[in-house]
Structures are given as structure tokens and as C-alpha cells.
Amino acid sequence: MKNIGLGCSNFSIAVYIGNKPSMLEYQQLSCLSPLTLGEIEMINQACGNGWRKVFNVYAKLLYALDKEKFAYSTLAPTWQKYRERFLLQQGSQTALLFSPPQLTTTKHTLHIICGKTYAKHLLATNQLNASFTWLDEQFAIDKAKNLIVCPYFDYRQLSNANIKKLAFLLNDINSQ
Template identity: 60%
Template sequence: MTNIGLGCSKFTFAVYLANTPNMLEYQDISSVNSLVSGEVNAIGQACGNGWRKVFNVYAKLLYVLNPTDFDFAQRAPTWQQYRDSYLLQTGSATALLFSPPVLNANTQTIHIICGRTYAKDLLASGKLEANLVWIDDEFAIDVKNRLVVCPYFDYRQLSNIKIERLSVMLSGLVLDSSN
């Protein structure tokens, strides 16, 4: 299976969404395509507030991750500058994928599926083979595959408190894999 989406082709941090930006240039992508400076903003302008929220929440999450476990926040002084200068660009190690996760327990890649409904659809269709343990109605985890299911990247669904909670879960995955 091929990864399809936006970001660094050598990603180690992948977020999965069910939908692509509603722009002609993103409808027929067949691989992981790096964005260039200004493209996150252009997608937000063309596709609306929902996509701006996805990029903002993604950048905020990367920025609050424990710096002992992840180095994203060390690249820019604010999450906004990180979003504009690094997120989903070549060398960022980040990806926003529209294809099902390709899981390999032997890699160090972190996988985050946005939305319980999307995760359950992937499982039901056989496009995802994972041993998810549901922590509550919103979060699930598969430690072996370094996979987390969380609320959709939207301020109301994934609030700052929930971003912090997700951050702790992701650090737990890093610590678990180092044992």
C-alpha cells in the first residue's frame, strides 16, 4: 500500500484524515507531496476555516510535545511560525495522509487517526489491522504499532486540554518503544 498525502516523504509523524483539501491540485495525488512555504496558508484561504483548524491544531500539538521525546518545537519560537515554516514541508518529518495507515511495528513512526468514526470505518473495511484499546469514547491506542485515535483536529473536538492529553500519550509511545 502507498501513502498518499501532504508532507515530508520521510515522515516519522503521520496524521490521517478521511478527506483531502477541496482543491483541484490535491484530488489526484498518488504519493506524499511536500508543501512549500505559504501553501498551508493558501489551502486555508481556499478551503476555509476547517482546514485552517486542522493545520493549527497539528502545529499546536507538535509544539506542545515533550521536547525530550520530540524536537519539533525547537525549530521555531512559536507554533504559528512552526506551522508556516516547517509543517508538512521537506525535512519536517511530518505528514498529513489521506490513505489508510501502513503500520509496521519495526519503525519509529507515530500514527494518529483523526476521528473515532474514521478509525472504525477503516477497521470495518479491513483497511486497518490494529489492536486498538479504547481508553474512552474519544481516544484509542495500539502501543505495538505506535497508533493513536483521537478527536478530529478541530478546536471544539480536540481542545487544548485534549491536545495536552494526546501529547502525554504520544510520549508514552516513545518511552514504550525505547524499552
């Protein structure tokens, strides 16, 4: 099975999401395709606020990571500029995947599943083999597989406080 989604084929952070932008070109996607400059804004214009939140939260999360371990925040002066110039583009080491997690990539790849409901669906349909430890109602982790379940990438569910918590968990997994 191959990765299907948006982003860099050489990713070190993979976010798995249970839906795709409603534009035809993304519904028909059959591979991992890097975004081009301005494409995030095009998706936001065509698909609305929900996708704007996904991209914003992703960029804010990368910006919240430890700068000593992750260079994302050193590439642009703000998370907004990072989102516009680098997120999910070739060379960004980031991916937003619509396919189930492929946890056999490398030990250094961090995997994030957006939403408890999506994670439970993947487990129930045997599309995911993981042994999660639930840290609370919103976050679960499988440290052996560098895999975290977090709230969906939306401001209400993945608030700034929850983004900080997720960044802490990613920093912690990355240091082991």
C-alpha cells in the first residue's frame, strides 16, 4: 500500500486525516503529491474554513515544536509565513495523508492521527495495528511506533493548549 495525500515524500512528520478537500483533483489523488506555492490558499478558497483550520493548526503545531530538535520554526518568521511558504511542499518533510498509516517507514518518522473517531475506525477496520495507551480522553500514544492520536485539527478541538500538549508529546517521542 502506498501513501496517498499531500506533502513531501521524504516526510518526518505524517498527519493522517479521515477526509480530503472536496475538490475533484484531491478526490482522485492516488499518490503523495507535494503542494505548490499558493495551493493551500486555493484549497482554503474552494473548500472553506474547515480546511483553513487544518492547515493553520498543522503550521502552529510545527512552530510549537522544540527548535533544537525540529527546524520548522527557523524557516519563517511566523507560523503563517511557514504555512504559506513551506507546509506540505517538496522538501518540507511534512505530509497530510488520506491513506491509513504505514508505520514501517523509519524510526524517526512521527505519526499523528487526527481524531479519536478516525483512530477507532482504523483499528476497527484492521487498517491500523497499534497498542495505544490513552493519556486522557483526547490523547493516546504508541511510543514503540512513534504514533499519537490527538483531537482533530480544528481550533475548538485542538486548542492552543492542546497544540502545546501535542508538541510536548512529539518532542518526548523524538528524544527516545
